Amino acid sequence: MSRAKDKNPIPSVWTREQRRTDQPALSRDAIVREAIAMLDAEGIEALSMRKLGARLNAGATSLYRHVATKDELMELAVDEVAAEIHVPPAGDPDWRAAVTEAAGSFRTTALRHPWLTLVLGQAGLAYLGPNYMSFSERLAALFTAAGFPEPSRAIDAVFSYVIGMSTTEAAWLTTVARSGETEAEFVARLLPTAQQVSAGYDHLAAAGPETSAEATDPAKLRDDKFAYGLEVVLDGLALRLPK
Amino acid sequence: MSRAKDKNPIPSVWTREQRRTDQPALSRDAIVREAIAMLDAEGIEALSMRKLGARLNAGATSLYRHVATKDELMELAVDEVAAEIHVPPAGDPDWRAAVTEAAGSFRTTALRHPWLTLVLGQAGLAYLGPNYMSFSERLAALFTAAGFPEPSRAIDAVFSYVIGMSTTEAAWLTTVARSGETEAEFVARLLPTAQQVSAGYDHLAAAGPETSAEATDPAKLRDDKFAYGLEVVLDGLALRLPK
DNA sequence: CCCCTGTGCGTACAGTGTTCGCATCGAAGG
DNA sequence: CCTTCGATGCGAACACTGTACGCACAGGGG
8 A cells, every 4th residue: 555645646644554454464475375366266377566556555566575585485475385285194004095185285286276286397396495395205105105216306306207198287277277178168268179189090080089979077087197197107106116 | 692792792694603503502401400400509599590591501581481470490300309219119018128228319319419308398299290200100019019008198107207307307408508618527517516505405405416426427317317207107007907 | 942863664776587579581372 | 884672781779677776654662
């Protein structure tokens, strides 16, 4: 909220606003929270420092008192969101269920914040904040307790798959969201052209999208696809468990 | 090359340049090729329409005669680069070797053009150009010939892993390149702080970066890590082959 | 009372993608 | 040969972007 209103062309002590106790002021946490809200609602390219400042009843440059740069703000947002990922505590004898839970939690978090994978692809997941560190730590505990001789290699294998699939899904959902349609509508509208394009490719047409008229829920199809690939990776990892 | 030089303030028929036969003019292919060269050399955020135009001895807005928008240009660049990915022809009885070759080719292409995964994450790999289509077609042929009952699911499993690992590696290499150091130097400089940070996390410290003084070639470590995860996925897939 | 430190913000700069209308070209048609 | 025309290049302009700088003000401690 600006101190001198535009409607009062003559600045004076009396026209000045009394206080600004209406909002809990401007803090780093509030900025990060609002940035995440904007990113979720309008996408990554809609976030600008000016719009973010306006949302917080502040000027654009005021944000720089609490955040060094926009890139740093994005890193803070990533770490904030990383806290949402749930990793079961180590000790569960059913390690596959625990890893499945962690992988699924990563995926739903990435789909809830479709900009996450984009930022990860730019910054890499090295050197990151406390929430990301504790996420990694809990994963390491989980895989170590499961008995893997090289936990970090196993983690990399599983989560490379999870990141790759989540990235693809997030990009797809972003495209769908931009169309303004539901996923089912979008698929229905795209199906004829997709079949037409893949008509010239024998094996793509054979293995391609189901031509069956029974249009299954696309979200369920994605769930199944993710689960299938995850089972593949876990089966491969199970072969490497000692004993 | 501008038609009226700045050094001749009075435009006239005589001061005008004769011809512009020095370059093969401006074509969509030339634009895409030069864009890829710029992207490889200076990174994704260094590519602007003005700089690209300048490199081609053209004005920025001239590019728009051949390319509708910058996003379209990026899609063209992605498809151009997709032609570099080598997929062995279907028929080789050793399907693991063939898939390993295709996966490795994707990875090296993604690392040679570190902006690839970023654009893929934004656009998704649906609906793409001819080179990407034939890449997918050849993959489908390969996995079908290998005998997989659901080739698309197997492809998604393998290449989600490949994409995830390549994205992470590309981000890492981009960070290294920005530092101006070699990968080994960068690792050496980062190691003390990495150990210090992970000191508070028991399992991370245990499973973390090797403290051994014998500094192996980081590139080889990455190669091994990629190969390990790929073997994991292929082992899991092999269990799903009939018979 | 004064000063000092922290916070907000108006202005400005260099850069971005893209649109528009004008200038100019090579080729086609009479 | 002259004219017309569609294709191509481009300068100027618009609406933005991230960010540096310096001033204005607040509250608190000496």
